[in-house]
Amino acid sequence: MNTKKLLALLLTVVMLVGIMAACAPKAPAEPTPETDATPEAVSEAFDMAVCLASEPKTIDPALNTAVDGAIMIQHFFEGLKKWVDDGNGNATLADGQATIEDKTVNDDGTVTYTFKMREGALWSDGTPVTANDFVYSWKRLADPATAAEYNYMIDMVLGFDEVAYGVPTGEFETVVDEETGEETQKEIVEYADPSTLAVSAPDDSTFVVTLKNDCPYFDEICAFPATYPVRKDIIEAAADQWTFDTATYIGNGPYKMGEWVHNSYIKAVPNENYYDVEKLGPDSITFQLMDDANAMYTSFKSGTLNFIEEVPTDEVATLLANGELNVVPYLGTYFVCFNNKVAPFDDARVREAFSLVIDRNYIVEKIKQTGELPASAYVPYGVYDAEGPSGDDFRTVGGEYYSVSEEDYQANCERARELLAEAGYPNGEGFPAIEYLYNTNDDHKAIGEALQQMWKTELGVDVVLTNQDWAVFIENRQNGNYQIARHAWIADYNDPCTFIDMWVTGAGNNDADYSNAEYDAYVAAAKATVDPAERMKNFHAAEDLLMGENAIAPIYFYTQRYMLSEDIQGLYYTPLGYFLFSYCTKG
Amino acid sequence: MAKYTLKRLIMAILTLLLVACLTFLLMNSIPGSPWVSEKAPSQATLDALNAKYGLDKPLIVQLGKYLENILKGDLGVSLKMQQNRPVLDIIKEMFPVSAKIGVFALLWAILVGVPLGCLAAYNRGKWLDSLLRIICTIGVSMPSFVVASLLLTGLGGNDQSMFPTIFKASLGVKSYVLPCFALGVYPMCYISRQARSAMLDSLGQDYIKTARAKGLKNTAVIFKHALRNALIPVITYLGPQIAFVLCGGFVVESVFSVPGLGRYFVQSILNRDYPLIMGTTIFLAAFIILMNFVVDILYKVVDPRITLEEGGN
Numbered sequence: 001m002n003t004k005k006l007l008a009l010l011l012t013v014v015m016l017v018g019i020m021a022a023c024a025p026k027a028p029a030e031p032t033p034e035t036d037a038t039p040e041a042v043s044e045a046f047d048m049a050v051c052l053a054s055e056p057k058t059i060d061p062a063l064n065t066a067v068d069g070a071i072m073i074q075h076f077f078e079g080l081k082k083w084v085d086d087g088n089g090n091a092t093l094a095d096g097q098a099t100i101e102d103k104t105v106n107d108d109g110t111v112t113y114t115f116k117m118r119e120g121a122l123w124s125d126g127t128p129v130t131a132n133d134f135v136y137s138w139k140r141l142a143d144p145a146t147a148a149e150y151n152y153m154i155d156m157v158l159g160f161d162e163v164a165y166g167v168p169t170g171e172f173e174t175v176v177d178e179e180t181g182e183e184t185q186k187e188i189v190e191y192a193d194p195s196t197l198a199v200s201a202p203d204d205s206t207f208v209v210t211l212k213n214d215c216p217y218f219d220e221i222c223a224f225p226a227t228y229p230v231r232k233d234i235i236e237a238a239a240d241q242w243t244f245d246t247a248t249y250i251g252n253g254p255y256k257m258g259e260w261v262h263n264s265y266i267k268a269v270p271n272e273n274y275y276d277v278e279k280l281g282p283d284s285i286t287f288q289l290m291d292d293a294n295a296m297y298t299s300f301k302s303g304t305l306n307f308i309e310e311v312p313t314d315e316v317a318t319l320l321a322n323g324e325l326n327v328v329p330y331l332g333t334y335f336v337c338f339n340n341k342v343a344p345f346d347d348a349r350v351r352e353a354f355s356l357v358i359d360r361n362y363i364v365e366k367i368k369q370t371g372e373l374p375a376s377a378y379v380p381y382g383v384y385d386a387e388g389p390s391g392d393d394f395r396t397v398g399g400e401y402y403s404v405s406e407e408d409y410q411a412n413c414e415r416a417r418e419l420l421a422e423a424g425y426p427n428g429e430g431f432p433a434i435e436y437l438y439n440t441n442d443d444h445k446a447i448g449e450a451l452q453q454m455w456k457t458e459l460g461v462d463v464v465l466t467n468q469d470w471a472v473f474i475e476n477r478q479n480g481n482y483q484i485a486r487h488a489w490i491a492d493y494n495d496p497c498t499f500i501d502m503w504v505t506g507a508g509n510n511d512a513d514y515s516n517a518e519y520d521a522y523v524a525a526a527k528a529t530v531d532p533a534e535r536m537k538n539f540h541a542a543e544d545l546l547m548g549e550n551a552i553a554p555i556y557f558y559t560q561r562y563m564l565s566e567d568i569q570g571l572y573y574t575p576l577g578y579f580l581f582s583y584c585t586k587g
Numbered sequence: 588m589a590k591y592t593l594k595r596l597i598m599a600i601l602t603l604l605l606v607a608c609l610t611f612l613l614m615n616s617i618p619g620s621p622w623v624s625e626k627a628p629s630q631a632t633l634d635a636l637n638a639k640y641g642l643d644k645p646l647i648v649q650l651g652k653y654l655e656n657i658l659k660g661d662l663g664v665s666l667k668m669q670q671n672r673p674v675l676d677i678i679k680e681m682f683p684v685s686a687k688i689g690v691f692a693l694l695w696a697i698l699v700g701v702p703l704g705c706l707a708a709y710n711r712g713k714w715l716d717s718l719l720r721i722i723c724t725i726g727v728s729m730p731s732f733v734v735a736s737l738l739l740t741g742l743g744g745n746d747q748s749m750f751p752t753i754f755k756a757s758l759g760v761k762s763y764v765l766p767c768f769a770l771g772v773y774p775m776c777y778i779s780r781q782a783r784s785a786m787l788d789s790l791g792q793d794y795i796k797t798a799r800a801k802g803l804k805n806t807a808v809i810f811k812h813a814l815r816n817a818l819i820p821v822i823t824y825l826g827p828q829i830a831f832v833l834c835g836g837f838v839v840e841s842v843f844s845v846p847g848l849g850r851y852f853v854q855s856i857l858n859r860d861y862p863l864i865m866g867t868t869i870f871l872a873a874f875i876i877l878m879n880f881v882v883d884i885l886y887k888v889v890d891p892r893i894t895l896e897e898g899g900n
Contacts (some may be wrong), residue, residue, distance in 0.1 A: 054850075055668070055669060057667060057668065057669065057670050058669075058670040058671070060670075063670060065624065065626070144631055144632070144634075144635040145635065145639070146635075147632055147635040147636040147639050148632070149622075149624065149626075149628040149632055149636075151632065152629065164629070164631055164632075165629065165631045166631060189631075191631075240664075240670075240671040241671065241672075243671075244672060261756075261846060262669070262677075262680055262681070262846060263681065263846035263847070263850070264754070264755070264844070264846040288753060288844070289844075289846075290753070290844045291841055291850075292841045292842050292844070294736050294739065294740065294842065295739060295752060295753070295841075295842050295843065295844055298739055298740055298743050298752045299743075299752040299753050299844075302743060302744045302745040302748070302752055303745045304745045304746060304751065304752055304753055305753075469619070469857065470619075470623070470857060471617075471618070471619025471620065471623045471857070471858075471859050472617070472618045472619050474619070474623040474624070474625070475618050475619050475620070475623055476618070478623075478627055487625075488625065489625070490625075492626075508627045508628075508629055508630075509626060509627050
């Protein structure tokens with residue numbers, strides 16, 4: 001009997017081993033080990049293995065809206081301007097595919113830029129990059145048929161609004177809502193032909209663009225992925241499938257796509273037609289596509305990955321303490337969004353009270369733990385003011401709207417209780433039931449719970465936490481179906497405009513439903529002027545109003561974290577979240 | 588048999604049609620759209636996107652168009668997860684990877700689970716039975732992300748090591764070991780428990796006593812007479828399970844970075860990627876229907892007393 005038992009066990013083990021061995025029967029021959037390389041052989045190829053995120057939604061420069069996509073696209077394409085290393089790992093703007101030859105302010109206030117194309121700039125298939133490529137790409141970006149969500153990045157170009165948003169005709173049509181059967185009158189809009197966009201190419205080496213009025217961050221727009229050139233012949237032939245095939249994914253950047261194994265990796269290899277190909281660092285860059293933070297971290301530890309942005313939450317504190325996790329600024333603000341139109345948050349005193357009792361230091365130090373800064377205003381540090389990169393930033397000039405130092409917290413709470421009493425709710429008595437809405441996520445939940453606790457202990461107000469799936473959450477917040485909701489805003493370009501102009505009355509992203517004619521006037525004035533000082537004065541005045549009325553309650557300014565293998569140098573970064581690997585070296 | 592198959596085929600088509608219509612209805616009744624984003628696109632862009640992908644048409648027209656396209660073998664393109672990529676291409680590329688891992692996961696689950704179940708039944712009440720019970724209880728109650736993460740952090744290494752942390756088909760066998768193992772743990776334990784109780788059931792039957800009384804050898808009694816009957820509940824469980832496991836485990840694939848189909852089932856819904864939701868759901872439904880058919884045929888093989896025609900046992 002005993003032998004049989006043993007036999008069965010043995011059988012089990014044999015089967016187990018068998019299965020293990022049987023996996024992948026058609027496995028290719030084991031890769032030859034590196035041992036045949038002689039010790040003094042030339043240094044082995046340097047593959048920079050990077051993990052940004054999982055499979056990108058798209059790597060079409062015009063259609064991409066994500067940061068991971070933008071990073072890859074910046075390795076495959078190059079715009080009129082490009083980001084270069086200032087020597088300290090910080091990205092600064094430099095000439096990319098063109099040089100600004102002339103900038104003229106016209107009599108009607110429009111501004112015309114003339115770009116001279118870089119000589120010898122080639123596509124990865126060897127054909128020259130011409131001004132016409134840019135003309136085509138910019139028109140394609142504005143064209144509603146492309147349906148590019150980031151087309152507004154070039155909304156300063158003359159004729160853009162007519163092409164992208166259309167011109168109201170004054171005539172109406174009746175639209176019947178499918179679900180409710182309700183009939184509404186909708187104004188018919190006529191779209192101008194994309195060819196009316198004020199971009200042109202007098203010859204192959206000259207690109208001319210006219211802006212409605214001068215735009216201080218236009219240089220940065222010229223380095224933004226959506227404005228990169230794409231090939232007309234290819235897109236017309238392959239339509240929207242052109243990004244999926246290495247043969248049709250033709251770019252003009254330092255690298256080209258060597259291989260794309262969906263959901264696994266995208267391998268970038270040097271574009272031998274790139275003008276600066278000699279100086280490129282990595283012999284290849286592998287963008288590993290993963291979505292599990294634990295797997296990313298384990299792979300980084302094992303040396304399979306050289307760069308990661310995500311680490312498991314419970315490792316953060318340790319890694320920060322021993323200096324393995326790097327933290328860099330990232331232009332973005334996490335905040336609480338009040339529904340300014342609905343009681344009780346239509347009362348500025350209530351909003352202020354809710355904002356003052358938020359212990360921002362607690363949230364940053366105890367919950368986030370990655371060097372975020374407690375927010376004392378809406379526009380984060382690092383955003384340029386009138387003097388650009390050389391002068392003080394917008395936040396330093398604008399100052400704080402309330403104290404975020406720990407010593408003042410009790411005084412803030414005192415003031416908050418007074419405000420709430422003034423608004424008719426002493427000690428929170430009679431305050432209606434409140435719901436804090438966030439999208440399902442552990443971090444948002446932890447912050448929500450902290451806020452709930454602060455509002456309860458300091459103001460005596462009961463707040464219920466409600467989480468919703470992302471798509472539902474966004475729809476509810478955008479439609480104003482909430483009382484308080486979490487919100488966050490990441491800069492598209494380094495200018496306060498990206499933060500300030502979203503709160504204009506009726507703006508598409510004005511989820512707080514904030515409306516103040518004076519605010520609208522300041523923003524309009526800022527956008528109309530060419531004088532940088534005047535422009536910033538208006539933006540500061542607008543932020544004063546926004547914060548004075550506490551339309552929102554900023555919590556912290558973002559940071560970006562990353563881990564990089566110790567033996568790799570030459571990585572550089574912009575606070576817009578872009579890491580650039582083209583000039584990384586190893587050793 | 589031909590008549591039976593034909594009947595099943597017609598039923599299958601009707602079921603798939605129902606699945607398609609219900610999925611379409613359900614996914615359109617949940618709030619949200621594929622175009623939601625922290626930065627709201629302009630109305631003009633939304634209109635353009637809806638027009639481009641035909642979402643501006645009334646629902647009934649969209650459904651009609653979709654069903655018509657399916658007959659032509661066109662499942663539409665992904666709207667969000669891999670914008671503009673044909674859903675059929677995604678399934679064709681991702682399914683084989685998932686299926687390969689799934690097949691080996693199930694194989695080891697069956698080949699280990701069934702003998703372990705028999706072993707436990709045979710040693711009922713003894714220490715081996717208790718030990719297996721403990722192991723299997725842990726196996727079925729541990730969520731797959733725990734199993735997978737433990738394996739990854741415990742055994743994972745670089746590409747040269749025994750078990751690479753990132754799945755690469757080019758690395759061959761070693762890339763498959765951990766994902767296959769992780770994916771098979773739950774079915775293995777479950778099968779083992781089922782096999783044990785089914786085995787105990789059949790060991791108590793009269794015909795086993797008869798077999799023993801005839802003086803048959805113990806192995807013959809167990810493997811020839813008892814096991815055959817004990818396999819029926821296992822096969823019942825396996826039918827739909829094969830479909831699920833072969834379509835990929837979301838968690839295991841995510842942890843081991845396997846480029847499989849699993850992630851699409853969950854994430855297409857979170858992303859409101861309508862054509863992808865439809866495509867993956869219909870694919871899985873068709874697969875389950877097929878596997879149920881195979882299981883019914885297998886019943887007959889295992890137990891000839893079972894008849895497939897209506898009115899049978």
